[in-house]
Amino acid sequence: MIDVHIHAVPPNLPGVGSLNPLLLEPPERVAAELRREMQTAGITDAFAMGDSSAGDDDPLGINTTLEIAAFAPGLRPIGIADPTRTDAEHFRKVELILASGVVVALKGYLGYLHFEPAHANYRRYYELAAKYRVPVMFHTGNTYSPKAKLKYAHPLGVDEVAVDHPDCRFVMCHLGNPWMTDAAEVIYKNVNVWADLSGLMVGDEGAFVSEDGREAAAELAHAIRRAMNYSERPNRFVYGTDWPLAPMTAYREFIKDAVAPEHHEQVFEENARLLFRV
Secondary structure (H helix, E strand, O other), rough: EEEEEEEEEOOOOOOOOOOOOOHOOOOHHHHHHHHHHHHOOOOEEEEOOOOOOOOOOOOOOOOHHHHHOOOOOEEEEEEOOOOOOOHHHHHHHHHEEEEEOOOOEEEEOOOEOOOOOOHHHHHHHHHHHHHHHOOOEOOOOOOOOOOOOOHHHHHHHHHHHHHHHOOOOEEEEHHHOOOOHHHHHHHHHHOEEEEEEEOOOOHHHHHHHHHHHHHHHHHHHHHHHHHHHOOHHHHHHEOOOOEOOOOOHHHHHHHHHHHHHHHHHHHHHHHHHHHHOO
16 A cells, blocks of 8 residues: 655644654654554555755755655655745756655645745746656645635646646645545546545544544545546545544545445555556
């Protein structure tokens, strides 16, 4: 199984804390907990979001994730596409990293940063992503920050760049929740758009088995199935957890119940292997 959406370091976004105290621990401690969760849940590969506040010597915010990966086999970094950076030297460094093959994707934090996907400052990232055949992942849907602006995080914004950049592959994280049907329409219309199923439920194991948790899971499962059926593209959905916001094993069971059994192999592994070229 492949988990395409976890956090190994704090994202350091405007209005967002560390997400979880674990992410403030030394790399060895984070790696040990991640290894345990991956082994228990049967995860072989996990892709981790970078640090949006890293300096010039870390243009994609991946250095700490790489330190953790040294102790956690199967962990690979996702670089941050920062639309506030437009200088040529920044993109020279970004291209060198992409050419090395060390990152599996780029990530744009829509909503948290007040730039729409079609903003000109993202264009160079799309060109480089297409050149080096890595997808661009976007936060879509609800945010953790009161400073975020939801209009930038709506999944319909991805439609515009999918049309204008047909050689680039885009992933709507969190299936645009709560706008799942809108996200499904974007997938239905555009062959270069995927969605991940991460972060639709958060909390510890107790939250997943509580009465409220079971009720929420049932409602979300219905919405996920509807979106997959509407899109008519089960090959465009990939599995993610948003760990450590959710325990890997409990989240796996939630998605297993939400996704039709005939699509499990695609969602939990096959689609990600093709999309991320694992």
